[in-house]
Amino acid sequence: MFEDSGVSPTTAHKSGFGAVVFREAPYLLVVAMALFGVAYTSLTGTPITFYWITLAPLIGVICVVSRWRVATTKQERLELIWRQVLHWLAVLATIELLFVGDVSRMADTDATAMAVLAVLALGTFIAGVHTSSWRISLVGVFLALAIPAISWLEQSVLLIVLGGAVIVAIVAPIVFREKRAA
Numbered sequence: 001m002f003e004d005s006g007v008s009p010t011t012a013h014k015s016g017f018g019a020v021v022f023r024e025a026p027y028l029l030v031v032a033m034a035l036f037g038v039a040y041t042s043l044t045g046t047p048i049t050f051y052w053i054t055l056a057p058l059i060g061v062i063c064v065v066s067r068w069r070v071a072t073t074k075q076e077r078l079e080l081i082w083r084q085v086l087h088w089l090a091v092l093a094t095i096e097l098l099f100v101g102d103v104s105r106m107a108d109t110d111a112t113a114m115a116v117l118a119v120l121a122l123g124t125f126i127a128g129v130h131t132s133s134w135r136i137s138l139v140g141v142f143l144a145l146a147i148p149a150i151s152w153l154e155q156s157v158l159l160i161v162l163g164g165a166v167i168v169a170i171v172a173p174i175v176f177r178e179k180r181a182a
Contacts, residue, residue: 026062027139033058034120034143038150041113049099052116053092059124060088067131083130091123110154114147121147 021028037051064084071077098115107115125140127133153160 027135038113041109047109056088056091060084063127094119
């Protein structure tokens with residue numbers, strides 16, 4: 001089902017961390033931008049509607065570009081573009097519905113950002129299925145898994161800070177004592 005050919009035969013033999021990062025850069029960019037949007041919204045408490053509405057088409061462009069080599073005929077390429085345009089227009093319409101006045105008043109900015117992230121995660125996963133790209137689907141899965149992770153992190157930040165302070169309080173005297181002995 002998924003026959004992702006994101007790597008050309010000439011670059012398939014190149015390995016190493018830099019080659020992997022370069023090859024996966026578009027997908028990492030999508031994840032980073034989506035997580036940045038949630039973090040920014042959470043820190044500032046203000047909705048960033050324009051940011052989310054520009055992120056969705058960017059993901060659509062990445063979907064088309066990542067599958068361009070697989071679509072060999074003009075007809076296949078036009079179908080790829082047309083399907084992705086329709087798909088991401090539906091995602092954009094759903095995101096826009098989340099920012100409609102009545103809906104946005106019912107939920108705070110954090111909840112709206114999480115809802116937008118859920119819509120982007122679902123849209124990205126389905127785009128990966130439609131384009132037979134396991135990498136794009138994996139980005140969608142990662143974005144979906146980020147939703148409970150972000151929620152847990154926001155609720156547990158005080159516990160994490162206190163845990164780190166306890167570790168520092170235990171380790172610091174040991175390190176200082178060993179430095180004195182040396």
